[in-house]
Amino acid sequence: MKFKALLAATVVSTLASTLGAQAADLTIGFSQIGSESGWRAAETSVSKAEAKKRDITFKIADAQQKQENQIKAIRSFIAQGVDAIFLAPVVATGWDQVLKEAKESKIPVVLLDRDIDASGKDLYLTAVTSDSVHEGAVAGEWLAKTVGDKPCAVVELQGTVGASVATNRKKGFDTAIASHSNIKLVRSQTGDFTRAKGKEVMESFIKAEGGGKNICAVYAHNDDMMVGAIQAMKEAGLKPGTDVLTVSIDAVPDIFKAIAAGEANATVELTPNMAGPAFDAVVAYKDKGTVPPKWIQTESKLYTSADDPQKIYESKKGLGY
Amino acid sequence: MALRLPRSGVPQVLAFLAILAVNWMVSAQFFDIRFQDGRLFGSLIDVFNRGAPVALLAIGMVLVIATRGIDLSVGAVMAICGAIAATLADTQPLPVVIAAALGAGLLCGLWNGLLVAVLGIQPIIATLILMVAGRGIAQLITEGRIVTFTSPDLAWFGGGSVLGVPAPVAITFTVLVLTILLVRRTALGLMIEATGGNARASALAGVGTRVMTMAVYVWCGFCSALAGIVAAADILGADANNSGLWLELDAILAVVIGGTSLFGGRFSVVLAVLGALIIQAMNTGILLSGYPPEFNLVVKAVVVLVVLLMQSPRFSGLAILLSGARK
Numbered sequence: 001m002k003f004k005a006l007l008a009a010t011v012v013s014t015l016a017s018t019l020g021a022q023a024a025d026l027t028i029g030f031s032q033i034g035s036e037s038g039w040r041a042a043e044t045s046v047s048k049a050e051a052k053k054r055d056i057t058f059k060i061a062d063a064q065q066k067q068e069n070q071i072k073a074i075r076s077f078i079a080q081g082v083d084a085i086f087l088a089p090v091v092a093t094g095w096d097q098v099l100k101e102a103k104e105s106k107i108p109v110v111l112l113d114r115d116i117d118a119s120g121k122d123l124y125l126t127a128v129t130s131d132s133v134h135e136g137a138v139a140g141e142w143l144a145k146t147v148g149d150k151p152c153a154v155v156e157l158q159g160t161v162g163a164s165v166a167t168n169r170k171k172g173f174d175t176a177i178a179s180h181s182n183i184k185l186v187r188s189q190t191g192d193f194t195r196a197k198g199k200e201v202m203e204s205f206i207k208a209e210g211g212g213k214n215i216c217a218v219y220a221h222n223d224d225m226m227v228g229a230i231q232a233m234k235e236a237g238l239k240p241g242t243d244v245l246t247v248s249i250d251a252v253p254d255i256f257k258a259i260a261a262g263e264a265n266a267t268v269e270l271t272p273n274m275a276g277p278a279f280d281a282v283v284a285y286k287d288k289g290t291v292p293p294k295w296i297q298t299e300s301k302l303y304t305s306a307d308d309p310q311k312i313y314e315s316k317k318g319l320g321y
Numbered sequence: 322m323a324l325r326l327p328r329s330g331v332p333q334v335l336a337f338l339a340i341l342a343v344n345w346m347v348s349a350q351f352f353d354i355r356f357q358d359g360r361l362f363g364s365l366i367d368v369f370n371r372g373a374p375v376a377l378l379a380i381g382m383v384l385v386i387a388t389r390g391i392d393l394s395v396g397a398v399m400a401i402c403g404a405i406a407a408t409l410a411d412t413q414p415l416p417v418v419i420a421a422a423l424g425a426g427l428l429c430g431l432w433n434g435l436l437v438a439v440l441g442i443q444p445i446i447a448t449l450i451l452m453v454a455g456r457g458i459a460q461l462i463t464e465g466r467i468v469t470f471t472s473p474d475l476a477w478f479g480g481g482s483v484l485g486v487p488a489p490v491a492i493t494f495t496v497l498v499l500t501i502l503l504v505r506r507t508a509l510g511l512m513i514e515a516t517g518g519n520a521r522a523s524a525l526a527g528v529g530t531r532v533m534t535m536a537v538y539v540w541c542g543f544c545s546a547l548a549g550i551v552a553a554a555d556i557l558g559a560d561a562n563n564s565g566l567w568l569e570l571d572a573i574l575a576v577v578i579g580g581t582s583l584f585g586g587r588f589s590v591v592l593a594v595l596g597a598l599i600i601q602a603m604n605t606g607i608l609l610s611g612y613p614p615e616f617n618l619v620v621k622a623v624v625v626l627v628v629l630l631m632q633s634p635r636f637s638g639l640a641i642l643l644s645g646a647r648k
Contacts, residue, residue, distance in 0.1 A: 035465045037562065161614050190614035194563040195467070195556040200371055204608035207364045208348055224467070228556055235480065237357050254469065321466055 027057040028282065029077035030086040030112075030275070034065040038252060039272060041320030043088075043113065047275035054279050067091055071098045078105050084282045086275065087124075088112045099123035108285060112274040115295075125285065126292040128278045130270050132165050135300045136172025136221075138268045139247045142302055143217055144180045146245060146265070152216035155205045156188040157198050157229060159221040166190070169221045169249060186214075191225040198225030202232035212238045217245035223255035223267055230263050241265055251303055252321045256313035259305050269301045272319065332631040333579060333595045340599060340624065341365070344606040351609065360482040364605060366490075372601030373489035374399070374548040374565075376594045378572035379579070380493075380500050381544030383593035384537040386576050389517040389585025390437060390444035392538065395545040395572055397455025398429045399565030402549035404462040407559035410470035418475055423546045429455065430542020434535035452569065459561035469558035479554030489551045493594070496544060500590050510588075513537060517585025571600055578628055599628065 028051070035041055044060060051058035059082070061073035067090050077085050078101055085107055089095060095116050102109050103123055111127035143154070156173070159166030170188075177183045187205050191198035198220060206212035212233065218240075220226040226248035233240040240246055241263045248255060251269035258264035281292040303312065344364070345351040354363035378395045385392045406422040413421075429451060436447035470476075481488040504510035515523040516530045524530045548568075553559045577583065578599055579592030603624050607617050630636045 035460075038466045041465055158614060161617075187611055188613070189608055190617070192563075195558065195560055196552060196563065199556060200367075200604075201608055203367055203371075204364065204605060207350060207353075207367070208609045208611065210350075224560075231556065235357070235360075236362065254467070320464075 026054075026083045026283070026286065027059070027080075028084045028086060028279070029059045029061065029073070029080070029082045031061050031063055031070045031073040031077070031088065033070075033088050033090045034063055036065060038321035039250065039270065042272035042316075043274060045319050046272045047086075050273060050276045050279055054283070056279060063090060065090055067094060071095075074098050074102060074109075078102055078107060081105075082107060083286065084125075085109045086112050086278055088274075089114050089116050092117045095120050096123065108282060110278045110282060112278060121294065126278075126281055126294055126296055128274045128281075128296045128298060130274075130298045130300060132168035133172040133175075134297070135249050135268050135270065136169035136174075137176040138172075138300050138302050139169075139219060139249060139266070140173040140176025142266050142268075142304075143219065143245065143247055144177055144183060147183060147216065149182055150216075152183045152245075153186045153209070153214050154183060154217045154219055155202075155209070155215055156185055157191040157201055157218065157220040157225040158188060159190065159193045159225075161190050163193075166193075166221050173219055191220070191228070193222050193224060195224045195228035198228030199232045200228075201225075202229035203236070206232065206236045206238070212236055212244065215244055217247065220246070220248040223248045223250045223252045226264060226267075227254050227258065230258055234263070239263075251301075251312075251316075253313050253316040253319075254321075256303070256309040256316065259303070259309040260313060262305070266302060266304045269299075269303060271298050271301070274298060330580070330589070330592050330595065332628065333592050333599065336578075336624075336628045336631065337595060337599050337602060340602040340606060341368075344602060344609060347606060347611075348609040356485065359485065360480075360487060361485045364609060366487065368598060368602045368605050369490045370487045371605065372598045373487075373493045374552050375568060375571045375575055375600060376493045376597035377496060377544045377548040377551070378568060379575035379593040379597045380496055380590055381537075381541030382569075382572040383576045383579065383581055383588050383590055384500075384504070384513060385444070385541050386573070386581055386583060387513050387517045387585055387588035388534050388537050389520070390534065390537070391448065391573065391583070392433060392541050393445065393448040393569050394429065394433060394451035394455055395541065395548075396565035396568040397452050397459065398426055398542055398545035399549035399552060399568065400459035400559075400561050401429065401455055401462065402426045402546035403553035403564045404459045404468065404549075404559040404561050406475060406550050407468045407470050407553045408462055410472040410475040415472070415474040418472075419550065422550050423543060426542040426544075426546020426549070427539055428542070429545070430539035431535070433542065434538035437538060438531045438534035456561065456566075459559075459564070463559055463561040465561070467558050467560045471557070475550075475554050476557055477554070478550050479552075479556070489555070492547060492551065496547065497590065497594055500540075504590065509533075514586055514588065517588075572597070574625065575600055578625065580632055600625075 032044055063069035099120055108125040110125050113129055115127050189201045191201045209215050218229055226246055230240045238244055246264045247266040249268045251267045255264055255267045277296050284290040351364045402422040402425050405425050406418050409418045433448050436442045437444050478488055483491040512528050512533050515528050516533045520530045552564050575596035576593045578596030579589055581588040607620055
């Protein structure tokens with residue numbers, strides 16, 4: 001594997017030097033958290049593709065969900081004298097020392113997907129993350145626009161209790177529907193971000209709301225719970241996508257399959273392409289000295305049946321979700 | 322009086338009925354049952370259907386605990402077997418899929434049994450190995466993603482029905498009857514209790530304690546595999562990260578609620594299953610109630626505490642004392 005990566009790196013760099021591209025000589029190290037979820041795997045494969053597109057030599061260190069491994073990886077990147085370091089921090093604290101070392105070696109650090117504590121603000125170049133409050137708001141606005149003035153009872157499948165993503169996605173959605181008095185959140189429970197729990201919770205929602213006839217829309221904090229909820233609705237004789245509107249977040253491949261089949265309506269993308277904007281920021285910083293803003297927000301794009309879901313499914317399914 | 326073991330099941334049955342009554346109070350339609358696509362449909366059915374995986378785990382777990390052991394790996398074994406079943410489902414015929422998944426479960430059980438019975442490693446440590454490694458194995462099988470399948474044959478194990486009864490409930494009932502026949506219609510149950518009561522004395526008395534211990538872990542692996550198949554069939558996919566996660570604790574809790582002591586010896590398979598149903602009735606009730614999810618675990622903890630107190634010989638002794646004092 002290592003040999004393969006080395007070979008690929010050599011090929012890429014030779015190719016790049018013959019082409020004489022601007023970013024050709026850049027070597028960037030990426031300390032990835034590990035393979036905690038399908039999204040992570042997709043982020044890794046998209047990052048590799050984005051690096052290849054820009055002829056950047058890209059080294060990935062898998063930390064297996066351990067901060068100590070990430071710190072080791074960063075130190076080894078510093079020792080190798082890379083041009084920049086990408087870091088997807090597994091936790092928010094404990095980075096000051098190693099980031100100082102990177103700073104002293106004049107290696108810019110870019111945070112991907114997650115932020116660190118405010119004390120380390122001046123130790124990194126920029127953070128590329130998604131705004132999960134905004135994601136919830138996009139979902140809420142889509143629902144408000146779709147139902148118009150009709151009264152609508154919404155049930156919500158929350159993420160894991162206490163997870164910041166769940167809190168934020170709820171907050172954004174609540175704010176977006178607050179100004180629409182016809183939309184009411186009637187039930188809200190946690191589905192722990194999983195399909196099985198999403199299905200179980202939806203089953204009980206359907207029974208508690210008169211066989212589901214009173215439910216106008218389902219909002220789920222992630223697509224996996226929605227996939228479970230769709231099964232629960234089908235088993236209860238409801239038609240998700242037509243009888244009951246659905247909107248969820250993440251844009252994993254399976255939800256596009258459901259949208260293509262007319263069983264789901266909308267999803268808000270948490271893009272796995274965090275590295276793309278980060279590469280651009282580093283290249284601009286290295287070439288022209290442009291200092292990027294401290295926070296680069298990724299786009300939270302809304303997808304519906306109008307966006308050729310089958311095609312998106314085909315393009316996403318190989319990414320490792 | 323204080324020595325009377327809570328085997329009659331009165332506290333468990335009372336607790337189950339009480340929880341069902343509370344569920345009916347928070348949700349008036351709780352006992353409504355109708356047919357939907359040839360399958361019984363209603364909240365009460367959900368209790369049995371959703372409780373099936375933990376009930377299956379509890380059937381295996383209660384025998385292990387009766388030998389004074391414990392199996393922490395059941396959740397991970399569920400994940401492995403579910404992953405195998407889902408991966409093979411669309412390319413292999415159903416018998417092959419089921420045989421592979423159950424075979425993997427039996428192997429996992431055999432591994433645990435070998436570590437405990439032959440190498441003499443403490444059960445909690447021995448099964449901890451597979452608990453941790455097993456989930457990794459499951460992730461390797463699914464390559465870290467959720468493997469979905471479309472095979473209607475395998476889907477039957479989650480969404481099918483037998484005479485209107487959901488398949489998971491029917492499967493659990495069959496395994497329950499089979500287990501009871503095995504341990505109560507033969508001397509097996511007695512030998513398992515003897516092994517748990519005093520392994521050394523039993524061995525000297527001629528009981529094959531080593532074989533007994535191995536057998537209960539293998540059976541536990543088999544039950545876990547079935548639970549894994551049911552869980553995968555339910556969501557039409559294998560989620561190696563989450564399938565069976567923390568369910569070993571629910572299974573142990575079900576056994577304990579069922580009145581079986583963690584110190585081994587006497588056990589009741591039926592009450593362990595009832596324990597699983599008590600846990601699920603509580604979960605379903607919480608979901609129906611509409612309380613904010615932050616309360617879920619607190620409510621669960623309080624109910625479990627009450628059920629366990631109801632069974633405590635000292636506590637019932639105290640109640641008798643108090644009622645005597647009032648007279």
